[in-house]
Amino acid sequence: MCGLFGIFGVKEAANYTYFGLYSLQHRGQESAGIAVYNGKKIKEWKNIGLVNEVFNEEILKNLPGEIAIGHVRYSTTGSAILQNVQPFCINFAKKTMAIVHNGNLVNAYSIRCNLEEEGHIFQTTMDSEVIVHLIVRNLKKGLVEAIAETMKQIKGAYSVLLLYDDILIAFRDPWGFRPLALGMLNGGYVLASETCAFDLIGVQYLRDIEPGEILVINKDGLTSYYPFKKEKINKSFCIFEFIYFARPDSYIFQKSVYPVRKNLGKNLYKECPLEADFVMPFPDSGNYAAIGYSQASGLPLELCMIRNHYVGRTFIQPSQRLRDISVKMKLNPVKEIIKGKEVIVIDDSLVRGTTSRNRLKSIKEAGAKKIHFLLSCPPLKFPCFFGIDFPSSSELIAAKHSVEEIRKYLDINTLYYLSIEGLLDAIGDLRNKVCLACFTGEYPVEVDFSFRKNIAEV
Ligand code: AMP
Numbered sequence: 290m291c292g293l294f295g296i297f298g299v300k301e302a303a304n305y306t307y308f309g310l311y312s313l314q315h316r317g318q319e320s321a322g323i324a325v326y327n328g329k330k331i332k333e334w335k336n337i338g339l340v341n342e343v344f345n346e347e348i349l350k351n352l353p354g355e356i357a358i359g360h361v362r363y364s365t366t367g368s369a370i371l372q373n374v375q376p377f378c379i380n381f382a383k384k385t386m387a388i389v390h391n392g393n394l395v396n397a398y399s400i401r402c403n404l405e406e407e408g409h410i411f412q413t414t415m416d417s418e419v420i421v422h423l424i425v426r427n428l429k430k431g432l433v434e435a436i437a438e439t440m441k442q443i444k445g446a447y448s449v450l451l452l453y454d455d456i457l458i459a460f461r462d463p464w465g466f467r468p469l470a471l472g473m474l475n476g477g478y479v480l481a482s483e484t485c486a487f488d489l490i491g492v493q494y495l496r497d498i499e500p501g502e503i504l505v506i507n508k509d510g511l512t513s514y515y516p517f518k519k520e521k522i523n524k525s526f527c528i529f530e531f532i533y534f535a536r537p538d539s540y541i542f543q544k545s546v547y548p549v550r551k552n553l554g555k556n557l558y559k560e561c562p563l564e565a566d567f568v569m570p571f572p573d574s575g576n577y578a579a580i581g582y583s584q585a586s587g588l589p590l591e592l593c594m595i596r597n598h599y600v601g602r603t604f605i606q607p608s609q610r611l612r613d614i615s616v617k618m619k620l621n622p623v624k625e626i627i628k629g630k631e632v633i634v635i636d637d638s639l640v641r642g643t644t645s646r647n648r649l650k651s652i653k654e655a656g657a658k659k660i661h662f663l664l665s666c667p668p669l670k671f672p673c674f675f676g677i678d679f680p681s682s683s684e685l686i687a688a689k690h691s692v693e694e695i696r697k698y699l700d701i702n703t704l705y706y707l708s709i710e711g712l713l714d715a716i717g718d719l720r721n722k723v724c725l726a727c728f729t730g731e732y733p734v735e736v737d738f739s740f741r742k743n744i745a746e747v
Contacts, residue, residue: 290363290534290678291375291391292316293469294486295450296356297457297506298477303352306359309479309486310340315536316391316482317363324376324387325354326455331385335360335374355477356457358450360389363678373413376452379421386425386453390417391467391482392446392676395736400442420449436460436503437516444734446527446675448498450480457506463517464525464733465500466675466724468541478506483539497543500524524722525733529677531716532666533637537577542719547577552715553665553707554581554635561705563661566630567591571620571648575636578665582635593623594648620648628656638666639695639706640679642686646699653700661703668692668706671730679727 292313296302306323321343322335332352336343340361360375376387394400397416400423405411409422423442427435432453446466451458459480461469472479472492479492487494498504501517526542527534537547557578567589570579573596583590600619634652639645645662652660668687673679682688686695687706696704709728713720726732 290317290676291389292361292482292486293358293389293391293448293450293480294360294482295358295389295452295457295459295480296474296477297479298355298508299475299479300355302355302357303349305474305479305490306357307340307344307349308490309481310359310361312486312489312536313361313482314340316534317361319364319369320362320371320374321360322362322374322376322389323352323357323359324378324389324452325352326356326385326452327352327354328455330380331378331387331452331454333376333378333387335376337369337371337374356452356455358387358389358452358457370414373415375415375417377413377415377417377421379425381425384454386421386451388417388421388452389450390415390420391448391469392462393674394419394443394447395445395674395734396443397445417449419443420447424451432456432458433503433505433514437514440501440503440516448482455507458503459498459506460503461498461500463501463522464675464724465542466525466527468526468530468535469498470540471495471498471504478511483535483541485536485539488538494540523733525724526719526722527675527677528712528716528723528725529638529666529673529727532712533574534677542722544716544719549715550577550637550665551581551584553637553712554578554583555585556581556711556715557635557663557665557705557707558582558585560708560711561663561703562586563633563663563703564631565633565659565661567626568633568635569593571634571636571645572596574638575634575665578637579635582633582663588633591626593626594620594652595623596620617651620651622652622655624655627652629658630656631659631661632657633661633663635663635665637664638669639664639686640669641684642695642698649699649701660701661705662699662701663703663705663707665707666712667709667728669727671727673727674732674736675724675726675734677727 294309321340324333378387394416397419423439427438448467448469472487474492503514505512568583570576670688
């Protein structure tokens with residue numbers, strides 16, 4: 290869970306990157322950073338915090354240049370410490386390199402152990418640092434060849450932007466787990482995890498970086514390299530980007546997210562047509578599927594869980610006694626609408642079940658007569674090793690409990706999960722090109738079970 294932004298050949302590159310990262314903030318709220326090539330070397334600024342906490346006008350003024358990369362981070366490997374904030378920058382042999390990475394490598398731990406045995410010294414506990422070590426190690430073969438070699442060694446999810454002095458390079462794993470789009474602005478080029486970052490600054494979308502592609506951007510323009518044979522390209526786009534993660538105004542894998550989420554709701558109605566007084570989402574994650582269900586069923590849509598938009602990250606962990614406060618701080622039900630009604634509540638997913646249980650309890654306390662809870666994805670039973678921050682199987686409620694057991698735990702009248710077929714139908718032509726491992730346990734890449742969140746842990 291991270292957001293990437295890169296820009297080449299545009300004045301005030303750092304300012305544009307700042308705005309780009311702002312619109313990708315939903316992909317990571319832990320830290321933010323920008324690295325800029327100023328004509329001589331790469332300068333960076335990064336810190337723990339939200340984009341607007343890390344940067345101000347003064348800081349951006351001190352990052353002049355026309356080539357930049359930026360990152361917002363939600364750690365899925367490597368703990369949330371300053372050392373692990375990206376871009377990860379290094380100086381070596383009179384060169385400077387900076388990298389930003391979205392995704393998880395599943396074999397980073399074993400590669401790191403081998404490199405350490407050979408004397409490599411690591412500065413962070415991020416899997417992304419392994420990529421830099423492998424590239425530098427192979428650099429005598431030339432930059433593109435060094436990246437190609439690295440891509441053949443690392444396994445898992447990686448959408449990467451690399452700044453090597455005045456060259457900007459984008460590369461993506463052959464499964465294409467995480468998105469990465471290319472656009473044009475004022476004769477220069479822009480790269481971003483999601484196209485919502487393009488809309489904000491007026492970038493014209495050109496295309497996605499292909500799974501397995503290396504795209505080099507320099508003063509001569511764009512050059513693509515494809516180091517993998519066709520049969521090694523096995524498109525496995527992350528389905529959870531559509532279900533929950535990406536912004537609904539983005540195009541992901543060349544498909545608009547909003548209509549897919551609405552289709553999920555329509556398919557929920559096809560599979561589970563219920564009678565009730567109205568449909569309501571848990572905002573914002575359930576909004577679009579709830580619209581789809583309401584339109585398909587003809588039932589009215591009510592937005593009667595009110596979200597406090599000013600709750601960012603909460604620093605005070607309330608005691609058990611104050612737990613209700615923490616739930617209601619984010620979402621508070623409108624009693625006047627809910628009292629005495631039979632309601633269909635829609636959300637995108639159930640992970641641990643704890644948040645939903647408290648939210649459903651508050652709807653009951655608001656006076657709902659009956660609660661039917663529908664989820665616009667199938668039961669999440671298996672952990673993700675490719676960049677979505679799910680807990681281990683032991684914490685995923687659907688991994689250990691039947692739907693009926695979960696319904697009882699949630700203390701509601703009906704619980705229904707969308708089927709895998711309903712999910713695939715909603716994404717149409719991409720149905721054979723998605724990773725469904727969190728539902729099926731069938732991982733497109735063999736997972737090295739020595740994988741751990743903090744790869745330096747023993
Ligand atoms: P819970 O009831 O604790 O399982 O939480 C379910 C809520 O978490 C839903 O509203 C989801 O939209 C949201 N959610 C789904 N995936 C994630 C994730 N990877 N990290 C944080 N929240 C998530």
